[in-house]
Amino acid sequence: MKRIAWPIVIGLTLLVGCQNTEPIEGTKQSTEQNQQETLTKTESNAAFPYPNLLSESEQSFSLLVIGDNENPIEKNNKIIEKVNNILSLPELEMSQQAYPELNIKTEPAYILFDQAGVVYQGKNLKELTTYLEKNNPK
Template sequence: MRKRLLHGLVSVFLLSVVVACSSDAYPALMPEKNGEYSLLWVRDRNEGVTPFPPIFNEVNKVTMPSSLEETNKNYPELKLEKVPAFVIFDNRGVVFKTYDQDEAINFLEDILNDSK
């Protein structure tokens, strides 16, 4: 009986460690406070100047790495497949991921307007 209980407690502990570490994989990309959002915007540098959507100024942090390859090397758990890529975080982790700028803009408008 004690062996089963110990095994169960160890399993729960290991599962909680895995879950806790999953959002710690990219703390530099996440906002610090509850209710804040940040954006990872991976774009094709060969396309030239890309206009910066005004709604992107309303998040707490925008990270724009130099390439998809760099991003996947630094943050492989995000599993980004192509550019442009938009990943939105809250203080607990990823809340939205898309490859469509309009979808990212609409999502940000919805969550930022809801929080006002």
């Protein structure tokens, strides 16, 4: 038994001692870049007072609809193809209480967001559709 145990212990000791514990240079650099990108995104979202309204991806927008109870925006294909998240509030007063820094004055209102902040604010559904047709998310 001793003859088998000693070679196994010596072999394991050599394997553990020969392992490289330093990270590969490319991996170290990419990890630092990822951390910097994450910090930049966090800082830009922190500057905007309502980060929950911002778009989650670069390929789409986020939309806040206020007071348009007659037109179900979720059924409009021209809007849905470029807007990922839609939040609808039925009354102007609710939006003014929830988002006072957006300075919403009229109802209905359509406010479009990218990952940095407001990119469009208007009160006409046709204008919003035209804006989405002409502009792509960044």
